[in-house]
Amino acid sequence: MLDQVMDTELAPLSLLEKAARVLGAFEGPQPRLSLTEVVRRSGLPRSSAHRILDQLVRLRWLDREGRDYRMGMRMLELGALASHHNRLRRAALPLLHALHEQTGRLVHLSVPDGAEVVCLERIGGSDTTTVPSRVGGRMPAYCTAAGKAILAFSDPAEVEHVLAQGLRPRTPRTLIRPLALRADLAAIRERGVAYDREESFRSISCVAAPLRGAGRALAAVSVSTGRGERELARLAPAVSACARAVWRELYGPGRSGRAAAAPRHDLEPAVSAQAMDNMMGWLRFSEWM
Numbered sequence: 185m186l187d188q189v190m191d192t193e194l195a196p197l198s199l200l201e202k203a204a205r206v207l208g209a210f211e212g213p214q215p216r217l218s219l220t221e222v223v224r225r226s227g228l229p230r231s232s233a234h235r236i237l238d239q240l241v242r243l244r245w246l247d248r249e250g251r252d253y254r255m256g257m258r259m260l261e262l263g264a265l266a267s268h269h270n271r272l273r274r275a276a277l278p279l280l281h282a283l284h285e286q287t288g289r290l291v292h293l294s295v296p297d298g299a300e301v302v303c304l305e306r307i308g309g310s311d312t313t314t315v316p317s318r319v320g321g322r323m324p325a326y327c328t329a330a331g332k333a334i335l336a337f338s339d340p341a342e343v344e345h346v347l348a349q350g351l352r353p354r355t356p357r358t359l360i361r362p363l364a365l366r367a368d369l370a371a372i373r374e375r376g377v378a379y380d381r382e383e384s385f386r387s388i389s390c391v392a393a394p395l396r397g398a399g400r401a402l403a404a405v406s407v408s409t410g411r412g413e414r415e416l417a418r419l420a421p422a423v424s425a426c427a428r429a430v431w432r433e434l435y436g437p438g439r440s441g442r443a444a445a446a447p448r449h450d451l452e453p454a455v456s457a458q459a460m461d462n463m464m465g466w467l468r469f470s471e472w473m
Contacts, residue, residue, distance in 0.1 A: 199236075202228055206236045207245070207259075216252040269295060272395075272403060273304055275433040283407065283426040284308040287419055290315055290408040294330035294392075296338070296401075297322070299346045301331040304403070315388055315408050326351050326365055327358045329380035329392035330404035336372035337394050337401040343369065358383045377420045378404075381413050391416045393427035397435060405430065 197205070209217060209225035217225070223233045237253055240246040244258035276293050284291045284307045293305040300322045317323075325331025326346055335343055343366075351360040359365045372378045380390035390408045394401035405427045409415050 197228075202226075202232060203236050203240065206233060206240065210246075210253075210255055216249065216254045218252055222253065269304060272430075272434065276403075276405070276430045277305065279426050279429050279433065280305055280307045280405070283405070283422060286422055287407055289419065290317075292317060292330060292406045292408070293403060294323075294328075294334075294406065295403045296325065296331075296334045296342075299325055299349045301325050301328060301334065301404070315385060323384060324349075324352075324354070327354050327380065327384045328406075329378045329390035330406040332365075332368060332372055332380070333378035333392040333394040333404040333406070334401045336369040336378060337396050337399075339400065354384050355382055355386050357381055377424055379413075379416055380406075381416075389413050389416055391420050391423050393420075393424040395427050395431050395434075397431065403430075 205226040205228055206222060209222045219230070219234055219237065222228075222237060223230050226233055228236075237246065237248075241248050241253070241256070244256045246253050246259075247256040272295070273293065280291050280293055289308060291305075291307040292303055294301040295304050296302075301324075303317055303319055303321045303323075306317055306319050323331065325335055335346060347362050347365070351358070351362065351365060353360050359368060368378075376393065378392045378394075380388075380392070382389055384390075387410055388408055389410075389412060390406050392404045392406035395403040395405065405423055407419050407423050409419065
């Protein structure tokens with residue numbers, strides 16, 4: 185037993201563990217640290233700490249000011265994103281449960297990440313649908329209802345980025361021609377909802393509505409069904425109503441004391457000063473991953 189403990193203590197740290205120790209040195213009220221302070225707080229050799237600090241600066245996780253280092257913009261961006269996703273999930277969760285109760289179908293909340301969408305929440309799944317989804321799972325945006333709902337209200341450059349990745353068929357019904365996908369996105373902008381007609385999984389159809397105000401979509405609510413395309417039109421109004429309710433919960437009127445307030449149409453997350461001061465908390469955040 186003692187030999188096992190000694191082996192564990194003497195085991196060399198991986199590069200990821202060393203980087204985590206360097207970043208962990210920045211916890212606390214002191215915003216700037218010198219190399220000597222990072223070495224003292226992390227317990228790493230000076231050469232290793234210096235090499236990792238330089239790499240983290242190049243990656244924008246840290247910034248260097250003279251001989252001191254501080255948290256970089258990439259840390260702030262990712263920390264804000266995690267805070268925003270957690271806020272979005274908290275606001276949406278009761279409404280997603282209500283949508284599942286109303287429809288009896290599998291409900292997803294998805295957010296964009298490049299050419300993909302990431303599942304932030306999954307409710308239900310005990311009915312006839314067999315969608316192999318999970319919280320934290322990824323799917324291509326071009327073949328999912330949630331992804332297309334978001335793409336339809338995205339910057340044209342983001343659509344071009346998706347097209348540049350290639351439209352690979354997942355089923356015989358996947359839209360693989362750029363012209364066909366562009367036409368579908370235009371139709372989604374007209375009707376306000378997106379359909380996945382067995383484009384990502386055989387025998388599974390889906391309808392999704394974007395979470396948006398007057399600008400781009402920041403997420404999408406979707407419902408999956410194994411009963412065929414004819415049920416999508418019946419589900420669409422409930423999905424749209426849920427998406428609007430989540431948006432109002434996040435940004436618009438409807439809460440107590442805010443009935444007269446104009447809805448916010450900005451898409452930037454509201455991040456508290458405390459969250460911005462301690463972005464290391466994000467590194468330990470794993471609730472939605």
